[in-house]
Amino acid sequence: MKKNIVLIGFMGTGKTSIGRRLALRLKMKFVDTDSEIENITGKTVARIIARDGLIRFRSEEALLVKKLSQQEGLVISTGGGIVLFPENVRLLKEKGTLIELFATPQVIFNRLKKKKDRPLLMKGNMKEQIEALLKEREGAYDVAEFSVDTGSVSQEEAVEIIARYIKEKQLFQK
Secondary structure (H helix, E strand, O other): EEEEEEEEEOOHHHHHHHHHHHHHHHHEEEEEEHHHHHHHHHOHHHHHHHHOOHHHHHHHHHHHHHHOOOOOOEEOOOOOOOHHHHHHHHHHHEEEEEEEEEEEHHHHHHHHHHOOOOOOOOOHHHHHHHHHHHHHOOHHHHHHHHEEEEOOOHHHHHHHHHHHHHHHHEEEEO
């Protein structure tokens, strides 16, 4: 069995870009939950949240988690709020190892300040929104068994750190 590697963490911590590189490095399939939801629904995440509401988006996430938790050998980049629902965490942990990517609010702000596709940050001052959401989610990412500060290392170094951790933990049984 080849366990899934599930990258969790706040938006802007590098889950998608690091996840893609990690999947290449480990010769695994990469899945980004937000992109997958966009493919399934034919709508952007921002549009789903704006038109159908956050609850609808979270239910799309939950359905996708159920589907992905049946598969093996994936590197999964999740949306930042996926861990807010215990059932998602339980399912993702069944066949996966949760790895948190994190960064300081300032690093996250610097990475996201020019982005217009983050509906949860578009109301008012973005830096204050980031800080408020991080405070709201305090402890939510503690479900991870390993964490990497992506604000203090390059993407390649983050990939290397995660790959080394996986190898040391012997997460891939043949």
